[in-house]
Amino acid sequence: MPSHGMDNGRPPGHQYQNPYIGPGARAHLGDTYNIGLDNPLSRLSYAEDASFNAYSKQHEPTCLPDTRVDLLQKIYDWAEGQDERCVFWLNGLAGTGKSTISRTVARTFNERKRLGASFFFSRGGGDLSHAGRFVTSIAVQLAHNVPAFHQHICKAITEHNDINVQSLRDQWHQLVLRPLSKVERTSTVSVYVLIVDALDECDDDKNFRIIVSLFAEARSLKTVGLRLFLTSRPEIPIRNGFYELPEAEHEELVLHNISLSIVDHDISVFLEHNLKVIREERALDAGWPGKEVIKYLVQSANGLFIWAATACRFIREGKRFAKRRLASILQGSSTSTVGPEEHLNEIYVTVLRKSIYAEYTREEKEEVYSALRLILGSVVTLFSPLSVDSLRTLLGDPTEDVNETLNDLHAILDIPENRTLPLRLHHPSFRDFLLDKSRCGDPNFWVEEKQAHQTLADSCMRLMSTSLKQDICGVGTPGAFVADLERSRVDQCLPAEVQYGCLYWIQHLQKSGIQLYNHDQTHQFLKEHFLHWLEVLSWMGKVSEGMHAITSLESVALASDCSDLYKFVHDMKRFALYSRPAIEQAPLQVYCSALVFAPTRSIVKKQFKEQASRWIRRLPAVEKEWNALLQTLEGHNDTVRAVAFSPDGKLLASGSDDNTVRLWDAGSGTPLQTLKGHSYMVWAVAFSLDGKLLASSSYDNTVRLWDAGLGVLLQTLKGHSGKVMAMAFSPDSKLLASDSDNTIRLWDAGSGVLLQKLKGHCSKVMAVAFSPDSKLLASGSYNAVRFRDAGPGVVLLQTLKGHSYRVWAVAFSPDSKLLASSSDNTIRLWDAGPGAPLQMLKGHSYMVWAIAFSPDGKLLASSSDDNTVRLWDAGSGVLLQTLKGYSSKVLAVAFSPDSKLLASGSDNTIRLWDAGSGVLLQTLKGHSSEVMAVAFSPDNKLLASGSKDSTVRLWDVNSDAPLQMLKRHSFTFGALTFSPNGKLLASSSKYDTVQLWDTSSNTLLQTLKGHSSTVTAIAFSPDNKLLASGSLNNIIRFWDASSGILLQTRQGHNNSSLVRAIAFSSDGKLLAYGSGDNTVWLWDTGSSAILRMLKGYSDTVMAVAFSPDSKLLASGSDNTIRLWDAGSGAPLQTLKGHSYMVWAVAFSPDGQLLASSSGDNIIRLWDTSSGALLQTLEVSTLIKTVIKSLSFSYDSTSLQTNSGSFPILTTFSDSAAIPQLQLPPSILVQNQWVSCHGERILWLPLEHRPSSCALYGSTVAFGNASGKVTIIGFAS
Structure with a gap:
């Protein structure tokens, strides 16, 4: 039946040969795909050898004439006829000719211009052995084979930048179904055929069901017909997938029954x-x-x-x-x-x-037998095929050994003439034969599978040890993104065998069943090359696979009872999980951010300290040990309200105010799917106990039931007239209880039918839970918990009272003996039998939103409005741990089934904590709430920080040590000011006071009282003697800075306006302040007399500044800057150009230049004598936060701002053209990154990202939402 191609012409294929042909283009030989880098298709990661006519498949056979006649005709009739069944499944035993039939069908429809795409799976075939690039490969082929489809898929790629890492279902919808549905109807409906061969050779059998179900969705297409031809062995998972499809939707033919x-x-x-x-x-x-x-x-x-x-x-x-x-x-x-x-x-x-010649001596035969077992054993146990040359390099054997050994095996191996192309088995049945001792029969050829894996593991480590090094691709830039490096460069620096070794060495080690030991080959390799390995995985785009590999290695080390190695691997896991977001996008951050922010006692940090970045001269203070936080999952666009683990612990579901449910790989943190459908925030998520269903409830008054494996929406349960706040599955997964509008509804989880509506609560029901033994149903409402018999009739048993406010959560212990309920800042524990109160757990300072028992019954977790999660001993009620780090209320908690992980949801993120380690959270001694402001002292030795936790703290800039916590007022508006000599610190409060601190003794000197409204601005006089403070009600007060005596009080003409800015002149004789009544006021500091009120603005004056000689005053407001004569108050210039409110102004040290910044994030430089605009700094593309502070460097070569230090021109031409520079700042702190001269250099973990920032030279300090203060010094 198969015909072997013997033609000399080059068949079409999908193999890139010397792909780099010039800037912006890659040549694709075969079907002649020329995808320029500006083409959205170039962004898709696809399997180049997937199609039937790929270059590597040019010699694969098709059916001979007069063979398979009836079978092929049946397939053609199905594809081109009126049969409504859109899926054809051809299954058969190994060796019955399925792939040959697939190639024949594919070639036939390709010639008829009816082939949409083809994908030939191959076990051990790299990208062909898994579904990771299945949909993207189908999409790329469809884009070339269906012309009308091309524009729609390009648009889809542009709209979904992360499409390569989305779930199979999301990719299928975004890249195939939706673009095809937009193809306009023609006079005749076009029908295209998709061909998928050997689905059983896809590694992960969980994807079988998904792919089969995706195919069935093709029936929804109206303007373009899609037929899907699929072959496989009759494996049970695939058969189960087809059993779930109605018979009317698919055709099945069993090949071995012919x-x-x-x-x-x-x-x-x-x-x-x-x-x-x-x-x-x-x-x-x-x-x-x-x-x-x-x-x-x-x-x-x-x-x-x-x-x-x-x-x-x-x-x-x-x-x-x-x-x-x-x-x-x-x-x-x-x-x-x-x-x-x-x-x-x-x-x-x-x-x-x-292949064993008779004339060989006995010793020669033994040598050939050994070579055969080594090479064939490697070929059949490789997880991805390698070329002859790559295999030789991996095994470390001389070329002639491999070549000679393979020379007589063409009957069972596909050995390309081009030694750089992959070596493959002709048929997977040879693998089964060679590894099965009973089938192979001859012990000279039988391969012991574990030994083969051990050989490959050893070979991988040996090769990596000689190949891996820091910055292996030679990019040189610590913040270089994976996406910015050409794939051809990666392949050039990382040969196929090196990539193979990095990706699969741990899998081979695990499959070998080897006993590991402390300081053995594996341990030594990790101590030398762990960071290099992580770097390579990142360049390969395989960090997620690396996370799973480390977890596997941890299990092997634990089973081997080698404590030193286990501790090292466990630290590796913590290190990789914590820094994964950085490493995944910028590989060289493994030597920067990952090492910088790892705890001081991290084994990995200490092992690789010599590889840390030398350009960081002053490291930030970090914790001593890994805390309970394992990793932070970012992806939601709004608050995360709900989290739940699947029963097997492999999936994590989260629900958010962004109206979506997301599914994550709980082991690696990889996002798997985004489930869309709710029209309002998702309040709760829950898995059924059998793991098949996922339920989500929403403020849109509905509950939705999803297939937990496929992500398919199964049912939308309607009936509630209000927001559905909670729901719970019964332990047998048959019932679903949901609560809302003073009622609880019981649904049949399988059919979605409403079974019963339970009334009795007098206010909105906020929580519901079944007991694990299925006997009780508990629900929480205003100040009460109700117990019901969960059996037929659902009888009310009792009402538990004691809470003084709404009950937000209820949860049963695993043994059904305890019930926990949360409300009014407390958790109450009840005896679930008689309903007797047992304990009240106190500790949270605000509302407790969620509670959960660990599955082993030992722990109780609670989350609160106080931005913390607390862990309690469920038996004694003792508080064990307080998990901090969130910037807002924590709304959800859930334990993994093994009780080892705790997930919590809050500020757009999900955090995974180690619940079983018992490690206390060791937070740097700092603020307990968001840091609103930071400021350097004039000599840059001290840093002051003010926080929402009502404290101001002083820090030693050189050591990061908090010198003193300055309490006793509530810091809110961010007014922190050092005196010019640095001896005093003034801080303002929302409670109408100003506090003066001695910075040398860290003592409070004075609390300045007198304001009747919040203090909004403060400033010291140049001689350190006076302090001026302004408030919301437009009052200025002058204080003696040494004694704290109030000297003068002056009221502006409009007491409903606030004081926004205060400045003393350099000689100390004048004070100017900008007001909310659109004016600038000038005062004589000697007499406290009001000299004049400067008018002309139409909006609040946000900034004022005197020139160094005290002769000029600059003020900023309604998109303009005005220059005034400070002596007479006469207006001199109105400087126009900004398109938004002016936030800051500053004079250069010589007074010749004036800088201004605005809400348009453009900095402008002006000539103070002529008012001419000299230069504009376009920083809007670099900075998202508004620049609200400006100062010149001492030599006027740069501008210091609250977000970075920007270089400026030092000479200006007489040309009429105004320089518009986009010069990057020397140091810039922007959300996730610190940049230097426009290049990303250091990624910031979530808890270190700035909410306030101060810079001096190359030292940067920033406070953040978690209360941390971070100080980092960079080399000049």
């Missing part, structure tokens, strides 16, 4: 054709081999085309000994009464024995 006489006829035609080719090539007798021999060979094949194909290849490769090889087959074949598998075993043994 009449044996038909199959024998086709095999006979195949043998006659191929033996004729051999006869003509070798000029053999015209009658060779004869009808009787062919008949005997047909009987020996026993219905397996792979037997016939292997026999023909074996005979042909014998060349002048073709007759002799045929004879050896005839001698080695059993009678037809032996089963098909035995016949296949015989042909494989025959081929292998013929």
Whole structure:
């Protein structure tokens, strides 16, 4: 049946050859895909060898004429007829010819311009062995084969930048179904065929169901028809996937059930054709081999085309000994009464024995046997195919050894003439044969699978040890993104065998079953190359796989009882999980951010301290040990309200105010799917106990039921008239309870039918839970918990009272003996039998939103409005841990099934904590709430920080040590000011006071009282003697800075306006302040007399500044800056150009320049004498936060701002053209990154990201929402 292509022309394919042809383009040989880098298709990661006509498949056979006639016609009729079944499943046993049929069908429809795409799975075939690039490969081919589809898929790619990492379902919808649905209808509906071969060779059988279900969705297309032809062995997971589809939606044909006489006829035609080719090539007798021999060979094949194909290849490769090889087959074949598998075993043994020449000595034969076992054992246990050259390099063998060994094995191996192309098995049945001792029979050839894996593991480590190094791709820039580096550069720096070793060495180690030891080869490799390995995985885009590999290695180390190695690997896991967001996007951050922010006692940090970045001269203070936080999952666009683990612990679901439910890989943190459908915030999520269903409830008054594995929406449960706040599955997964509008509703979880509506609560029901023994149903409402019998009738048993406010959460202990409920800042524990109160757990300072028992019953977790999660001993009620770090209320908590992980949800993120380690959270001694302001002292030795936690703190800039916590007022508005000599610190309060602190003794000197409204601005006089403070009600007060005595009080003309800015002149004689009444006021500081009120603005004056000689005053407001004569108050210039409110102004040290910043995030430089605009600094593309502070460097070469230090021109031409610079700042702190001169250099973990910032030179300090203050000094 198969016909082997023997033409000399180059067939079409998908193999890139020397892909880099110039800037912005890659040449694709075969179907001639030329995808420029400006084409959105170039952004898709796809499997180049997936299609039927890929270059690597050019010699694969198709069906011969007069074979498979009826079968092929049946397929063609299905594809081109009116059959409504859009899926055709051809299944058959190994070796029955499925792939040959697929190639034939694909080639036929390709010639008819009806082939949409094809994907040929291959176990051990790299990208072809898993579904990671399945949909993207289909989409790329569709874009080229269906012209009208191209524009729609390009638009989809542009709209979804992260499409490469989305779930299969999301990719299918965004890249295939939706673009196809937008193709306009033509006069005749076009039908295209998708072909998927060998689905059973996809590694993860969980994807079988998903792919089958995706195919069935093609029936929804109206303007374009899509037919899906799929082949596989009849594996149970695939069969189950088809069982879930109605019979009316798919056609099934079992290949091995076709009449044996038909199959024998086709095999006979195949043998006659191929033996004729051999006869003509070798000029053999015209009658060779004869009808009787062919008949005997047909009987020996026993219905397996792979037997016939292997026999023909074996005979042909014998060349002048073709007759002799045929004879050896005839001698080695059993009678037809032996089963098909035995016949296949015989042909494989025959081929292998013929590779051992009779004239070899015994020692030579043993050497060849050993080489065969090594090389074939490696080929059949590789997780992804390698070329002959790559395999040779990996095994460390001389070229001739590998080449000589493979020379006589073309009958079972596809060995390309081009040694750089992958070496593959002709058929996966050879792998099964070689690894099965009972099938192989001959011990000289049998490969012991564990030993083969150990050999490959050792080879991988040996190769990596000699190949890996820091910055292996030579990019040189610590913040370089993976996406910015050409794939060809990565492949050049990381040969295929090195990439293979990095990706699979731990899998081979695990499969080998080897006993690990402290300081063995594995341990030594990790101590030398762990960071290099992580870097390589990032360049490869395989960080997620690396996370799973580390977890596997941790299990092996634990089982091997080697404590030192286990501790090292466990620290590796913590290190990688914590820094994953940085490493995944910028590989070299493994030597920067990952090492910088790891705890001081981290084993990895101490091991690789010499590889840390040298350009960080002053490291930030970090914790001593890893705390309970494992990783932070970012992806939601709004508050996370709900989290839940699947029963097997592999999935994590989260619900958010962004109206979505997201599914995550709980082990690696990889986002899997985004479930859309709710029209309002998602309040709760829950898995059924059998793991099949996921429920979500929403403020849109509905509950939605999803297939937890596929992410498919199954049911939308409607009926509630209000927001659905909570729901729970019964332990048998048959019932779902949901609460809202003073009622609880019970639903049939399978059908979605409403079974019962429970009334009794007098206010909105906020919480509901079944007891694990299915006997009780608890619900929480205003100040009460109700117990119901969960049996038939759902009878109310009792009402538990004690809470003084709304009950937000209820939860049963795993043994059903305890009930926990949360409200009014407390958790109450009840005896679930009689309902008696047992304990009240106090500790939270605000509302407790969520509670959860660990599955082992030992812990109780609670989350609160106080931005913390607390862990309690469920038996004693003792508080064990307080988990901090959130910037807002924590709304959800959930334990993993093994009680080891705790998930919590809050500020757009989900955090995973180690619940079982018992490690206390060791937060730097700092603020407990968001840091609103930070400021350097004039000598830059001290840093002051003010926080929402009502404290001001002083820090030693050189050591990061908090010198003093300055309490006793509530810091809110961010007014922190040092005196010019640095001896005093003034801080303002929302409670109308100003506090003066001695910075040397860290003591409070004075609390300045008198304001009747919040203090909004403060400033010291140049001689340190006066302090001026302004408030919301437009009052200025002058204080003696040493005694704290109030000297003067002055009221502006409008007491409903606030004081926004205050400045003393350099000689200390004048004070100016900008007001909310659109004016600037000038005061004589000696007499406190009001000199004049400067008018002209139409909006609040946000900034004022005096020139160094005190002669000029600059003020900023309604998109303009005004220059005034400070002595007379006369207006001199109005500087226009800004398009938004002016926030800051500053004079250069010589007074010749004035800088201004605005809400348009453009800094402008002006000539103070002429008012001419000299320069604009376009910083809007770099900075998202508004620049609200400005100052010149001492030499006027740069501007210091609250977000960065920006270089400026030092000379200006007389040209009329105004320089518009986009010069990057020397130091810039922006959300996740610190940049230097426009290049990203340091990624900031979530808890270190700035909410306020101060810079001096190359030292940056920032406070953040978690209360931390971070100080980092960079090399000049």
